[in-house]
Amino acid sequence: MTNLEKYNEAFTESFGVTAEQLPNLEYQGIPEWDSVGHMQLIAALEDAFDIMFDTDDIIDFSSYEKGKEFMSKYEVEL
Amino acid sequence: MEFGYDKLLQMEPYGVPKEAKQKALAERLIELTERHYNSCCEYRRILDVLGVDPQKIHDCEDIPLLPARLFKKVDMLSVPREGIVKTMTSSGTSGQQVSRIFLDKETAADQQKTLVKIVSSFTGSNRMPMLIIDSPAVLKDRNMFSARGAGILGFSIFGRDKMYALDESMELNVDGVKSFLEKHSGEKIFLFGFTFMIWRHFYKELLKLKKQGINVDLSHGILIHGGGWKKLELEAVSHREFCESLREVCGLRDIHDYYGMVEQTGCIYMQCEYGHLHASTYSDIIVRNPKDFTVAGVGERGLVQVLSAIPESYPGHSLLTEDEGELLGEDDCPCGRLGKYFKIHGRMAGAELRGCSDTYERR
Numbered sequence: 001m002t003n004l005e006k007y008n009e010a011f012t013e014s015f016g017v018t019a020e021q022l023p024n025l026e027y028q029g030i031p032e033w034d035s036v037g038h039m040q041l042i043a044a045l046e047d048a049f050d051i052m053f054d055t056d057d058i059i060d061f062s063s064y065e066k067g068k069e070f071m072s073k074y075e076v077e078l
Numbered sequence: 079m080e081f082g083y084d085k086l087l088q089m090e091p092y093g094v095p096k097e098a099k100q101k102a103l104a105e106r107l108i109e110l111t112e113r114h115y116n117s118c119c120e121y122r123r124i125l126d127v128l129g130v131d132p133q134k135i136h137d138c139e140d141i142p143l144l145p146a147r148l149f150k151k152v153d154m155l156s157v158p159r160e161g162i163v164k165t166m167t168s169s170g171t172s173g174q175q176v177s178r179i180f181l182d183k184e185t186a187a188d189q190q191k192t193l194v195k196i197v198s199s200f201t202g203s204n205r206m207p208m209l210i211i212d213s214p215a216v217l218k219d220r221n222m223f224s225a226r227g228a229g230i231l232g233f234s235i236f237g238r239d240k241m242y243a244l245d246e247s248m249e250l251n252v253d254g255v256k257s258f259l260e261k262h263s264g265e266k267i268f269l270f271g272f273t274f275m276i277w278r279h280f281y282k283e284l285l286k287l288k289k290q291g292i293n294v295d296l297s298h299g300i301l302i303h304g305g306g307w308k309k310l311e312l313e314a315v316s317h318r319e320f321c322e323s324l325r326e327v328c329g330l331r332d333i334h335d336y337y338g339m340v341e342q343t344g345c346i347y348m349q350c351e352y353g354h355l356h357a358s359t360y361s362d363i364i365v366r367n368p369k370d371f372t373v374a375g376v377g378e379r380g381l382v383q384v385l386s387a388i389p390e391s392y393p394g395h396s397l398l399t400e401d402e403g404e405l406l407g408e409d410d411c412p413c414g415r416l417g418k419y420f421k422i423h424g425r426m427a428g429a430e431l432r433g434c435s436d437t438y439e440r441r
Binding site: 059 | 163183234
């Protein structure tokens with residue numbers, strides 16, 4: 001699986017959404033991506049890539065697209 | 079007019095001396111007072127009745143205060159309802175009315191950012207394996223957040239590889255805890271929970287296990303707990319005894335109580351190593367004489383007023399609690415942290431019970 005596929009899977013598994021929904025997905029944009037869902041997503045990404053986010057990045061991880069920018073900080077090329 | 083919480087949030091949580099803090103905090107609280115006056119009609123009506131003109135407020139002590147229990151009676155919002163992403167409720171015993179606090183995206187994010195600034199100054203910025211001394215059942219209803227769930231969730235950001243130490247029926251998962259600690263042996267462990275639940279469902283179980291020869295080692299742990307002392311007072315357990323008992327049973331030494339309330343989530347008051355509760359740069363307390371609401375001095379008991387620089391979506395930046403407190407000093411705690419430090423003596427006579435720990439009833 002490519003890194004992008006792993007990244008996408010963390011979202012689709014955590015929120016039960018389809019890959020087509022991902023590009024516009026935002027925090028609090030769907031009921032599943034609430035603060036509980038957010039921590040599930042973070043845990044899924046950390047497990048998938050064996051990384052650990054800084055607390056500030058967890059807070060600023062506000063959308064599917066924005067999250068991609070953070071991944072490169074943790075040396076994950078999508 | 080520019081509303082800025084970020085400016086305040088960039089300052090150190092416990093590094094701003096009195097004058098600079100009062101100036102920055104007053105500026106922000108006046109901004110908030112004007113904002114809520116202009117966008118929340120209930121708030122405006124109250125200020126009008128009280129004859130308060132937001133333009134004429136100059137320092138923190140002049141900010142009008144609302145009784146915290148008002149949020150039980152009236153839904154108060156300063157943003158359109160469509161903008162609300164989370165509604166939080168206070169803890170109450172069954173049958174008791176609870177407060178409803180409405181959060182929009184910005185206010186919810188500011189709460190989390192503030193909590194991070196305050197707590198990481200005690201725990202360090204590394205996220206730690208986290209043991210939550212509660213049951214996962216607390217977070218079941220995601221649409222209505224109890225203060226207890228919000229506490230767990232808010233503090234979860236400091237954890238990685240989280241584990242609930244109690245099961246759905248509040249029984250200690252001994253095997254789970256043991257294997258969690260083995261997996262993370264040598265690492266600093268972050269523990270979070272509410273005072274009474276820790277005592278009843280964690281400490282007492284550990285004590286039983288110890289008598290059976292089963293030891294749990296938490297000497298590398300840091301525990302943050304809150305929610306009130308009432309239930310432990312009934313069992314005649316003092317703060318000191320709480321800490322000493324935990325140290326004896328599992329080696330846990332680094333223990334911090336905190337004071338905070340759902341109406342001002344984010345701005346918690348952490349207890350330092352000298353046992354004092356501390357106001358951070360982002361919030362403050364004022365102790366008031368219950369007879370005439372004048373400001374009480376150091377060492378005088380009174381009603382606690384809490385100020386928070388966060389709330390934008392609801393007018394809860396200045397509230398009168400029903401807690402009795404005592405200011406111990408300002409900028410001169412032996413721990414070195416700046417800001418006011420104080421003690422809470424419990425609820426005022428006649429006040430309703432609240433607090434995640436105090437209202438706990440096992441179902």
